Amino acid sequence: MTIDIxxxxxxxxxxCPSPLAELGNALHALSEPAHHPRQHAWTTATSAALKPELAxxxxxxxxxxxxxxxxFLIPAQPRETLAEELDDIDRFDDEKFVGSALEISCSTAHYGRGLPSPLVDEQSRRRALDLAAARGPRQAAFVERVLADPAGMRAWIRRLLEDCDEAFFGDTWRRVRFQLASDARHKSELLRRKGLAEALASASPALSLEEDAHGSRIVVDKLVQGRTSAQGTAVTLIPTVFGWPHLTAVYGPGWQxxxxxxxxAHEVGGTEPVDLVRARVEALAHPMRMNMCRSLARGSYSTSELxxxxxxTxxxxxxxxxxxxxxxLLTTQRRGRYVLHQLDFPVVARLGSDFLESVLR
Incomplete structure (x- = not known):
């Protein structure tokens, strides 16, 4: 996906770091701990300590x-405190808040198309209710309440996030905020001294700067198609500890x-480009190439031997x-007049984690 700058x-x-954005990632890690093996100790301890009512x-x-x-969990203008960021959410109108809260999972407003929110469009409303019902009666009732009383449910959500801050996130934020602030300062200094391309590459190998006769764009290498423009606004990059391996981008109409x-730091996978991971999976999917890999994994072979x-032929x-x-996927070496091929073990061994990282990114 691209951001026109x-x-x-x-x-x-x-x-700039954001306490609300980090809280959103921490809640995601609690909901999907398998996505976040690095946080296993934290998710296990935090889940076990949650009071049943809050859980x-x-x-x-x-x-x-x-x-x-x-x-709304990824603010375009991060603040020093969670309370300040929640105050900014309180200033949203109901349509913007409800549309953003339900858009990903419970709305027909496909991300990036700018379709109306379920507060103003009956088709989106029905779709939101249907998708919520598929997740169970509790979520169906919750979405019905959101659509019937946006202001009341906005206050309910704020109280929920404040209770999370009191129960576990406050201590967590005090532990990680200095690391995030240091990361943001480092990237800001790179931007000032070496330019945007260096700063983006330092933030993630999946971020790059593309410049040509048509203009400049930030390119986010993800398994998703989307584009937006930052002209007349700004671009904010928020570091996260709890977010790995996800690389999240807000690019919907009306949002900075x-x-x-x-x-x-990445310990698993190589943050390979999505196109390269796709090429490797497709290369191994062919039955003959799969069979040949059996030999190439056991030794070096020439073309005639294979x-x-x-x-x-x-x-x-x-x-x-x-x-x-x-x-x-191969290494090659010349021996006399023969070229010998062998499977590149480190690359193939990493393919599973590269694939998982690319689809979770």
Whole structure:
């Protein structure tokens, strides 16, 4: 997906931590602990310590952060405190708040298309209620209350987030905020001294700057298609500890672009480009190439040896090897007049985590 920043001064591109954004990621980690193996100790201890009443309320509202974070949880103008950011949410009109709260999981307003919220569009309303009902009677009742009394439910959600802050997030934020502030300062200094391309690459290998005769764009390498423009507004980049491996972007109509990137160092996977991961999976999906990999995993083979082993012609072997090599799955070495091929074990061993990281990104 792309964010058009043509003509946008670099001082309108900011790196800044956000307590609300980190709380949203922490709630997501509690809902989907399998996405966040690094946080296993924290999610286990925090879940065990939750009072049943708070756990029930979190379950009731978890569609706002389970699959991805609702837009209002990723503020375009981060503040020093959670209370200040919640005050900013209170200034949203009901349509913007409800649309952002329900859009991802409970609305027909497909993200990025700018369709009306369920408060003003009957089709979106019915779809939101149907999707909530599919998740169980508790969420169905919750969405009905949101649509019937937006102001009352906005206050209910604020109390829920404040109770989370008191129960567990306040201590967590005090622990991680200095790391996030340090990360943001480092990226801001890179932006000032070396330019936006360096700052983006430092934030995530999945972020890059694309410049040509048509203008400048921030490119976010994700398995999603979308585009927006920051012209006349700004771009905010928010570091997160709890967010890895997700790289979240707010790009819907009417919202200032925001990128929520993992500040933690990657220990699993190589943050490979999505196209490269796709090419590797497709290369291995072919039955003949899968069979050839069995031999290539056990030793080095020449083209003629593979042709003899699998009873196919040398040109056919060469075509299959070319696909595997283009995907970066082979190593080659010359021995006399022969070129020997072998499976690249570290790359293949990492493919599962690369795939998982790319689909969760």
């Amino acid at each position: 043509t003509g946008l001064p670099h001082e309108r591109i900011t790196f 029930d309320r979190l379950h009731e509202a978890d569609f706002m952060w389970r699959s991805t974070r609702s837009d 672009p925001v990128i929520h990137y993992p500040a933690a 042709a003899d082993a699998y009873a196919i 040398a040109p056919e072997v060469s075509r299959h090897l070319a696909v595997l090599k283009k995907a970066g």
